[in-house]
Amino acid sequence: MRSDPRRSRTAARLALAAALTAALTAVPASAQSGPGRYPDLSRxxxxxxxxxAAAEGGTTGGAAADAAHVHTVRTRAELVRALDGGSAVPKIIRIAGAIDANTDDTGRRLSCADYATDGYAVAGYLAAYDPRVWGAAKPxxxxxxxxxxxxxxQAERVELAVGSNTTLIGAGPxxxxxxxxxxxxxxxxVIVRDLELADAYDCFPAWQPNSGxxxxxxxxxxxxxxxxxxxVWIDHVTFSDKGHPDAAEPMYFxxxxxxxxxxLDITNGSDLVTVSWSRFTGHDKAMLIGNGDGVVTDRGKLRVTLHHNEFTGVVQRAPRVRFGQVHVYDNRYVVPEDAHDYRYSIGVSTESSVVAENNSFTTPAHVEVADLVKSWNGTALLARGNVFNGYPVDLLAIHNAYNSGSERDLTDQVERLPGPHGPIEDAAAADRAVARHAGAGRAATR
Known part of the structure; x- marks a missing residue:
């Protein structure tokens, strides 16, 4: 019996369609995204x-969320509902566009004047607590x-609690x-990924007469x-003061x-944190790990990995560490030519144990190698494979040779070697990769 060619062609087309469908369902969602589409990395x-953050059970965020707890939000009100008061129910929150926390429930933009109450005014505050009149007492x-x-x-509007088993991720450019x-x-x-977090602006700074x-x-x-x-895993996040740089603010007192x-501050006994492929830019105090010198409850905690991040235009604390066991590798540090307020990059403080390897530092002529590391009651820094303006540099030896009288020498006898980590790249190769791929909107480019 002779076969019908038309039936054969139809059967072939159906078989091909079935094969394509099977192939698409067998690959992750990110691979299904075609030209012009933003990959879905939310699970x-x-x-x-x-x-x-990969240790002791790892970090999965909201990957187990059911369909009812996968949200795409576009306003502060929608975000607050999705966060659900910081509940621990597994949830994925996809942020579409830029959301302003300083808005009311109708979406109206709120200014500092909208928050001011009980007669507060900057001029009145300055007049009341001018040190020449008020003295050094606490206001x-x-x-x-x-x-x-x-x-x-203001805090009621802008402070947003993120609960356990949550993925907070960007849903598009x-x-x-x-x-x-x-x-x-x-x-x-908790996972926070592919977002631009900018300008946590305080309308009501407090004067501290005895600080510093x-x-x-x-x-x-x-x-x-x-x-x-x-x-906690923080990945491909851009942190900045975009819109309100402190350098543009006035001088008072x-x-x-x-x-x-x-x-980004990691304090109060936080533990098992990875910060990767993120950008920290245009800011004074970028990252504090640990509270104060006397907070001994932080001992044995604050295990943090920082890799493939960019710190550009950052004055200090990239990071500053107390008590923590911190691995800092394959990061890119850039000090701009006009950065005359630069203080240091890596701060080694009380009972900390820092391993810094294969990081790249690019600075103008007025910043020297001895400026890169500072210690305050610091104990240990194991430094290897780092480069300064393209040349190999021994951060530990130079710190100990040129530190000021207020600092103490460091030792390379760290408490323990780094925890889990992926391949560690040559510093120059990492510098190029970070410049291309770090920051918000680039999670799918690696």
């Missing part, structure tokens, strides 16, 4: 060897009370949060603050009227 988890009285009340109103102070407090198994000997302004908000958090605190 991707941390690789088994990718830094300290108290009507204007300080009004500042606190006003600050509480330009995704991010402006003015938000994200807090992962007492939570575990000359007094200083203290701001309340970190762009992202891990407090007692565990197993002889000090810069600072509106921002840290970009």
């Amino acid at each position: 991707e988890v941390l690789a088994a060897d990718d830094g300290w 108290s009285g009507p204007q300080e009370d009004a500042r606190r009340a006003s600050a509480a109103r 330009g995704a991010g949060l402006r003015g938000a102070a994200l807090q992962v407090a007492g939570a575990s198994n 000997g000359l007094g200083d302004w203290k701001s309340a908000y970190d762009t992202l603050w891990l407090r007692g958090a565990r197993n 002889g000090r810069n009227f600072l509106r921002h605190d840290g970009l």
Whole structure:
């Protein structure tokens, strides 16, 4: 019996369609994204060897979320509902576009004047606590009370709690949060990826007369603050003060009227954290790991890996470490030509144990190798494979040879060698890769 050619062609087309469907369903969602589409990485988890966050169970974020707990949000109100008060229910929150935390529930933009209450005014605050009149006592009285009340109103808007088992991720180009102070407090198994986190702007800085000997302004908000958090992966995030640089703020009482605190602080016994392929830019105090010198409850915690990150235009704390066991490798440090306020990059403080390897430092002529590392009661720095303006450099030896009288010598006898980590690249190769691929919107480019 002779076969029908038309039936044969139809059967072939059906077979091909079935094969294509099977192929698409067998690969991850990111590989299904064609030209012009943004890959969906929302269920991707941390690789088994990718830094300290891969230890002790690893970090999967909201990968186990059911369909009812996968959200795409475009406004602050939608984001707050999706975060669900920091609940531990597995959830994936995809941020589409830029969300401004300083908005009301209808989406109206809020200014500092909208938060001010009880008669607070900058002019009134300055008049009340001018050191030439008030002296060195801690501010108290009507204007300080009004500042606190006003600050509480802003905090209610901008402080956003991220609970356990959560993935917070960008859903397309330009995704991010402006003015938000994200807090992962007492939570575990959290992923924050592919977002621009900018301008956690404090409308109501507090004057601290005895800070640093000359007094200083203290701001309340970190762009992202891990407090007692565990197993957290931060990847391809761009951190900055974009829109309101502190350098543009006025000087009051002889000090810069600072509106921002840290970009990323890891404190209060946080542990098992990996920060990868992220950018920290245009800021003073970028990253603090650990609280104070007397917070001995941090001992044995604060195990953090920093790899393939870029620190550009950062004055200090990239990072500064107390008590932590921190692996800093394959990072790119760039000090701009006009950065005359640069202080240091790696700060080694009380009982810390830092391994810094294969990092690249590019600086102008007025910044020397001895400026890159500072120690305050520091104990250990194992440094190897690092380069300075393209040349190999021994950070430990130069620190010990040229440190100031206020610093102590460091030893390379770190408490333990680094925890889990992937391949460590040559510093020059890592520098090129970080320049191309670090930061928000680039998670799918590696």
